[in-house]
Amino acid sequence: MNVFYEEEGTFKVGAILADNTTSLQVEAPHGKRAKIKAASVLLRFNAPSLSEFMDLAQKTAEDLDPNFLWECCESEEEFASDALAEEYFGHTATPEEAAAVLIRLHSAPMYFYKKGRGRYKAAPPKALEAALAGQEKRRRQAEQQTRYVQLLNEFTLPEEFKPLLLNLLYRPDKNSLEWKALETACAASKLSASRLLEKCGAIPSTHDYHLNRFLMEHFPEGIDFGALDTSELSDPADLPIADVTPFSIDDVTTTEIDDAFSVTPLTLGSFRIGVHIAVPTLGVAPDSPLDAVAAQRLSTVYLPGSKITMLPEAVIQHYTLCENQLRPALSMYLDVADDFTVFATSSRLEQIRVAANLRHDTLEEHFNEYALAAGNVDHPFGKELLALWNFALKMEAVRGKTNDSNNERIDYCFNVTDDHITICPRRRGSPIDKVVSELMIYVNAEWGKQLADSGVAGIYRSQGGGKVRISTSPAPHQGLGVSQYAWISSPMRRYVDFINQRQLVALLRGETPPYTRESESLQQYMRSFESAYEVYGDFQRNMERYWCLRWLLQENVSTTGAQVIRENLVKLDCLPLVARVPSLPEVPSETNVEIEISNIDLLELTFTAKFLRKVQT
Template sequence: MTETFPQNSLVLYKSKPARVVSVADKLEIELDGGQTQRVRPKDVLMIHPGPIHSVRELTPRTGDIETVCELLADSSVDLPELTELLYGDDSPSSRWNTWQLVTEGIYFYGTLDSIHAHAPKDAEQKLAEREAKAKRDQAWKDFLERIQTGLPLKPEDTDHLEDTKALALAKTGQSRLLRKLGIEQTPAEAHALLLRVKHWDDWINPHPTRVGLDTGAPRIPIETKPSIPDLTNDDRRDLTHLPAFAIDDEGNQDPDDAISLDGQRLWIHVADVAAAVTPESAADLEARNRGATLYLPELTAPMLPERIAEELGLGKKEISPALSFGLDLDTDGTVIHMEVVPSLIRVQRLTYSMVEERMEEDPFRHLWQIAKAARERRRMAGATFITFPEVAIRIVDKEVHIRSLPQLNSRTLVAEAMIMASNAAARFAIARDIPFPFITQAGSEASSEPREQPQTLAEMYAFRRKLAPRQIGTTPSPHQGLGLTCYTQVTSPLRRYLDLVAHQQLRAYLRGEKTLDTEEIIERIGATQAAIAGTRKGERLSNRHWTMVYLRRHANWRGEGILVEKGEKRGTVLIPELGLDAQIRYRGDPPLNHVFTLTLNKVDLPQLSPYFTAGTPTTQKSHARA
């Protein structure tokens, strides 16, 4: 052992030089910092037998590296030989410099006993790579210093933020920067950092991307774009003599339903999308993947190619092809007979507010009476009616606009007509044994008796939390929440994929063609439900994001919040003006439906959390449902 590791010999320990101080069962070595350590002989590598009296004696040397590389082009040498070639001597300092050249691997490579030279081109490439790495390392160090000291970032810092952006968008689970800063690696924390360093601003909404949503229009290849036949020449019922009204929010771009009244027959007309989008076509598959149209305050991503809405949207052209549901009503508005027919209609497009002003005129007065009677029948059958404050959020010219939506009778009129059509379509499919996507919802009680309706916002909030989720399947069953024995949806085939599937089934049946079988319907339901859940989640989170942005731009906001759920010194309030729920702290024991005056304190945009101070207004208001 003494011969192998003489005292004062130079050895390698953990890639660093060390001097052997003494030799026993273990070696005592002195490190480059002057401290000593006992190690096993197998843990060190002999570099030079010495003598060396201090590691500090090792000094940098220069040699003719390129010439030596040429000499060793096709041969190998050991460490002492290479040292002699490079420096003309074999001192401990020279041999340590030689070993450093070997370990850095640019010009030489190998072991102590067999060292080779890299070809000149390879050496040049390795040297360039080392210099580039050193430059990158220095750039990262400078970037990190700017982050830690709060200095403005430079354009070249963008690359260092790529994995942080990817984490903020939930495309990866790791960020080198967050790890270095000791910050929890979550999308929200990454978002917060990007805002803090001003690489992102409030106008970047990460939530659709996090959910995995496609925010662009369908990109159907040119060769497979849907061909839209001249449906006006199809075998259709001519209903153009009846006034048909497509009633929507202002700015709606995909009108897919309209209503008409023909004596005691109520017509609900729906865009005949299935005439152009057939099962397994490119447009059908795209719609299946999306599940539904995505509505965000900043954009709309349609489920179907925009050309289909332009061609088949009701009222987009003078004459519109439709699939019409004719419901014959008795004197109290009960449906006694129905038929489904392809049709041609002449549509007038109206907004809810326009119709609201004409509710005392026919046909809207008569339609309203039908809607009220249908709503009362559903109430008597056990339906539950929950009405929360609603708002419309839009982004216009870098401004967030939040508009309260009034509870208009015209909205109820249209909603009841659509429910009547969907209920009738479900009964039509059941009677003819057509495989169909039925929508069901279990209730807290099986009886069809009228239930006590929640009256206040707090009662409605609590009731909604207890509602069973709706289910979609091929077996019809009651929808307790709507008070119907069977239900589906058929009135939005431009916007909801399963509505389109229902239309495809009805169209095939009416034309005497083969319908999709039950297994194919189940397959479509399964493929669509996850997509729809993602779409709704993206919409919900995006609406909250833009509400937070609105509040950040209205730092002095004050408004009312109604207590709908309470706990120990804190509870949930609904803020009608914003269509927002939020957590607040309060003093005392306020009752549910208590109205607080809220003052905005701060907004945590990445966490989607607003913070308010709760005060008590001078007057109380009633917040029972009208």
């Protein structure tokens, strides 16, 4: 006697070796013996043979139409498979016919629900219709996915991928057909998703690839300000007009001009230095829509050739200290003796009319080390610049930073015009840099002290043990050599400065400051700013690296000088670009070497550097 039984969802046959009522010892056609439960047996038969039985049953099952079988089940009640087999074949079903019906019922779960051993129930019409529709959908999707993979393997971008490119590149839905097809094609080609899409022509601009990644994550709603109302910006009517002649000093690309300077002679060789800061906080009320967008952005984002401003252009134009325009300003006046020591300070809100917006590229021709050595700055503001220079030297000495090593560091200016990059080195600590930085350090430290002394909350930057911290408590900044330091001088570019200026303006006007030290919003802004500022800085450095690589390609540079930083890390000459050189021999730091540049990859922002030789200096 043979049995047809079910084991773990699979139909099997075997010859009975021993029948123990509740269990059977059976032998499979290939000779393997097994113990099965009697309850697993679906039918018993003597013929045909074991080897023929399954073949006949499978072949018969393939000829059975599940849809027709389903139509044969008129009742919504459960039914036995052998009863359906008898109705279908029109006679008492043979063992192989009964097995065929069981196999077919079991293989069509959309049509028949299993209810027990050999018992089933026909699916309701609506449920079957939905299941069949789902099956058809999956079939079409499988065909679609196969077509996608085939096109991608041929480095052809499917038309359906075009509106989904940003998501596929930066934020893929890993359950989507498109991503599954892309993943399959990547595995076959051994390429990353971005590299494969690039080969398909989906990344026409490597610059935009990196920019869009940043925007997708940090500006998902775009960089436009939308329908913000900036038409009602208004400033206090009681602001006096200052009797000074201020001028600003900025890079040629700067539009957010938030500081200017003036020098007014006093008696007996003394003079008054004015540091004038733009005051956008006068027109942007706390918790207003304009304030909300500034608090969301937290800082202007800079990258070579472009920027994403913290404030809308209309607000910037209303408050930027452009020449020949009357603008509100938060001014600090320093009364300076003839030995350049400060003997009095005062702060006030007023209006100023900037006489000139001086730019680095043209000012540096007149205001430089050579002119200062000669004691004559040939410029319309030459006397003022010379006075500011001597004051800056005095303040630098007071801070104990006369031999500041930062003055020997090199900064780089990036200028992108019509996709052409120019990178110019510029030594940090030039007369222009020193004048501006010393005046900013002075007012940020002094205004921070005024906030602290008045018990008004502010956000401070401190440094100790080599670590920079940001907090609401004033503390020494060892790197700058000041007792406290609060960013206040760039309110159009940094939200921390904006908050501190708002507090200081309230103090000067005798109003209640918007924030206390315990304000949850102040703590939240501080934490968010620190995080955003780090992210924006990383992005700026990433884009500067991109343009450095573009410059190497543009100038067709294959070999260049470099200086060893440590171990196999070098910095390229004339570029803010560092690289690992695996072939670099063991040489001391600051050794000058020549390296070979190859395999520049603008997508991955990588290149290969090979050691050529040491350069004698």
